[in-house]
Amino acid sequence: MADNLIQKKGESTWYVRLAVPADVQKAIGCKVLIQSLKTGLRKxxxxxxxxxxxKWKAQFQAARDKRTNRGDSWKERIAQDAQDFSQITRQLKIDTALGETKPTNLDIDPAHLEELRQFVFSDTEDGRRRRxxxxxxxxxxxxxxEIAIHDLVHKMLLETWGGLTAHANDFSSSEAEEMQVILADPTSHKxxxxxxxARLKTFKEFRESRGGAPKHIDQQVGxxxxxxxxxxxxxxPLTFDTVDVWLKSxxxxxxxxxxxxxxGTAFWKWAMKYDAGWRDQFKDKVNPFVGHELPQGGGAETAGKDRExxxxADTLxxxxAALDNDDQPLAxxxxxxxxxxxxIEELCRLTKDSVITIxxxxxxxFPRSKSKASKRVVPIHPSLLSTVDRLVKDSTDTFLIPAESAxxxxxxxxxxxxxxxxLRTAAGFSRLHVFHSFRHTVVTELIRADVPDALAKELVGHETGSVTHDVYSKGASTKQKLAAITKLPALNMHTK
Incomplete structure (x- = not known):
C-alpha cells in the first residue's frame, strides 16, 4: 500500500489510509487515519x-512542534507544585503526631471531591489497586x-494529578513517566x-544575518x-537574583x-521576539539583565586603575628579553x-607600500582603522630608519612584521x-602594562617635550575634539610632524 489507497470489501470507492506514528498517536487520537475519496476511479x-x-502529516508535525515548544518549563512547574504539596502533607503529619488539628487551606467543592474519589477508585485495574x-x-x-492515611492520600493525589496533567497536555509516554518521577521526588529535577x-546557534545566525561584527557576536554568545x-x-533558574549572583562570581x-x-539583554530581546518557546516560558517575566547596580572600582585587580x-629602561x-628569546619580530x-x-594591529598591518616619502x-x-583620525601619515623617527630598511628588505609577504597567521x-x-x-609577565610587569601602554608613553613624552596637544593627537591618530582642527584643518606639515616625533628619546637599539 505504498500509495496509501485501499478499497473496503464489497465497495468500489477508494479510501486513503495512513498509519499514525507512535509518538503522536495520543495527540491524534487513533493509530490509523482513513478517509473516503468519494470516487471509484483509481486515477x-x-x-x-x-x-x-x-493535511494529516501537517497534523503530525503540529503535534510534535507542540511538544518541542513546550520545552522543560513544565517540569519546573510540576516540581515546584509537588514540593508545595509535600510541604502541606508534611505539616499535616507533624500536626497529627503532636495531636493538633488545623483547618487546611484547601477550598474544594464537595461535588468535585466526590468526582475525584470516583476517578481514584474507579472500576479499573488502577482503581482496584488503589482501593x-x-x-x-x-x-x-x-x-x-493516621500518618499512613496522610501518606496514602498524598500518593494517590499525586498519581491522579499526574495522570490528568499528562492527558490534558498530551504528554508522550516518556514525558508522563518523567513527570511521575518528579512528583514522587521533586528534588530529582534539576x-x-x-x-x-540550539538557541545560541539560532541567536548567532540571526545576529550575523543583520550584519553584526563577527567578533562582537562571538563575544556575546560566549x-x-x-x-x-x-x-x-x-x-x-534564570532570574534577576541568579544573574546578580553570577555577576559577583x-x-x-x-x-x-x-x-x-x-x-544578556541582546539575547533576551531576541528570544522574546523570535523564540516561541522562550516567550511562553518567560511571558510574565521582566528582563533579568536590567536594573543591576555594578560595583565602582571593584571586580578585577586592574579595575578603576589607569594603564602604566x-x-x-622598561622598553629596553x-x-x-625578546632578543634573548630569539624573537626578533617581537623586538x-x-x-x-x-x-x-x-x-598593535596597525603596526602588524604595515607593508612595504606603507613606507612612503613625503x-x-x-x-x-597608516590606513584608517578605528576612526577617521586613525588614517594618518607619521614621519619615521631617525633612530628607527635602519630597522625599517631591514624590515622592508627582509619581508617575504610585503608585511613588515611577520605573523604566524591571522x-x-x-x-x-x-x-x-x-x-x-x-614576555611582559615573565619580565615582571603588571597587568597594567599592556602593549597599548606605548600609546600612553608616546603621548606623555610628546607633551613633556612641549609638543602642541593637537599635533600630539594627530601623530597617534586621536581626534582633537576641535571642529576647527578636525574638520577644516589639513593638519601639520611633514616638517612639523618630523620635528615633533624626533623629540621621542632614542632607544639605542641593538639586534642580537
Whole structure:
C-alpha cells in the first residue's frame, strides 16, 4: 500500500489510509487515519489523496512542534507544585503526631471531591489497586494509621494529578513517566538552563544575518554560554537574583560586567521576539539583565586603575628579553610601538607600500582603522630608519612584521599580542602594562617635550575634539610632524 489507497470489501470507492506514528498517536487520537475519496476511479483517487495526506502529516508535525515548544518549563512547574504539596502533607503529619488539628487551606467543592474519589477508585485495574491499598491503610489503628492515611492520600493525589496533567497536555509516554518521577521526588529535577546550545546557534545566525561584527557576536554568545554553564551547575533558574549572583562570581571590572549585561539583554530581546518557546516560558517575566547596580572600582585587580606607561629602561628591558628569546619580530614590534604609539594591529598591518616619502621625509602611511583620525601619515623617527630598511628588505609577504597567521577575525596581531603578554609577565610587569601602554608613553613624552596637544593627537591618530582642527584643518606639515616625533628619546637599539 505504498500509495496509501485501499478499497473496503464489497465497495468500489477508494479510501486513503495512513498509519499514525507512535509518538503522536495520543495527540491524534487513533493509530490509523482513513478517509473516503468519494470516487471509484483509481486515477482520480491518486490525485485526491495528496491534499488529505498533506493535511494529516501537517497534523503530525503540529503535534510534535507542540511538544518541542513546550520545552522543560513544565517540569519546573510540576516540581515546584509537588514540593508545595509535600510541604502541606508534611505539616499535616507533624500536626497529627503532636495531636493538633488545623483547618487546611484547601477550598474544594464537595461535588468535585466526590468526582475525584470516583476517578481514584474507579472500576479499573488502577482503581482496584488503589482501593486495596486504601483498605490496608484503614486497617491500621492509632497514630500509625493516621500518618499512613496522610501518606496514602498524598500518593494517590499525586498519581491522579499526574495522570490528568499528562492527558490534558498530551504528554508522550516518556514525558508522563518523567513527570511521575518528579512528583514522587521533586528534588530529582534539576532546572535546566533555558539558554540552550540550539538557541545560541539560532541567536548567532540571526545576529550575523543583520550584519553584526563577527567578533562582537562571538563575544556575546560566549558570555551567554558562561551564564548557561553557571545556571546548569546548580540547577538555578534564570532570574534577576541568579544573574546578580553570577555577576559577583565573575570577578571582573565594572565595565566588563556591563558588557555581560548588554550581551544578556541582546539575547533576551531576541528570544522574546523570535523564540516561541522562550516567550511562553518567560511571558510574565521582566528582563533579568536590567536594573543591576555594578560595583565602582571593584571586580578585577586592574579595575578603576589607569594603564602604566613604559619608561625607556622598561622598553629596553622588554626588547632585550625578546632578543634573548630569539624573537626578533617581537623586538622590532616593541621598537615600532615606542617610536610611533600606534595600535598593535596597525603596526602588524604595515607593508612595504606603507613606507612612503613625503617632502623628502620617510613616513608610515597608516590606513584608517578605528576612526577617521586613525588614517594618518607619521614621519619615521631617525633612530628607527635602519630597522625599517631591514624590515622592508627582509619581508617575504610585503608585511613588515611577520605573523604566524591571522585569527578567524582577520587580525594579524593575534599571536604576537599573546607572545608580548607572556614576555611582559615573565619580565615582571603588571597587568597594567599592556602593549597599548606605548600609546600612553608616546603621548606623555610628546607633551613633556612641549609638543602642541593637537599635533600630539594627530601623530597617534586621536581626534582633537576641535571642529576647527578636525574638520577644516589639513593638519601639520611633514616638517612639523618630523620635528615633533624626533623629540621621542632614542632607544639605542641593538639586534642580537
Amino acid at each position: 482520480e483517487a491518486m490525485d485526491a489523496r495528496l491534499p488529505v495526506l498533506t 486495596a491499598e486504601a483498605d490496608a491503610v484503614y486497617a491500621k489503628h492509632g497514630l500509625e494509621g 532546572v535546566r538552563s533555558p539558554i540552550t546550545t 558570555k551567554m554560554e558562561r551564564l548557561s554553564e553557571f545556571l546548569k551547575k546548580d540547577g538555578l 565573575l570577578d571582573r571590572a565594572p565595565a566588563t560586567l556591563s558588557q555581560y549585561l548588554m550581551a 606607561i613604559y619608561t625607556k 628591558k622588554l626588547q632585550r 622590532d614590534l616593541i621598537a615600532l610601538g615606542w617610536y610611533t604609539g600606534a595600535r 617632502d623628502g621625509v620617510q613616513c608610515f602611511d 585569527d578567524k577575525y582577520g587580525k594579524r596581531s593575534h599571536a604576537i599580542s599573546k607572545a608580548f603578554g607572556r
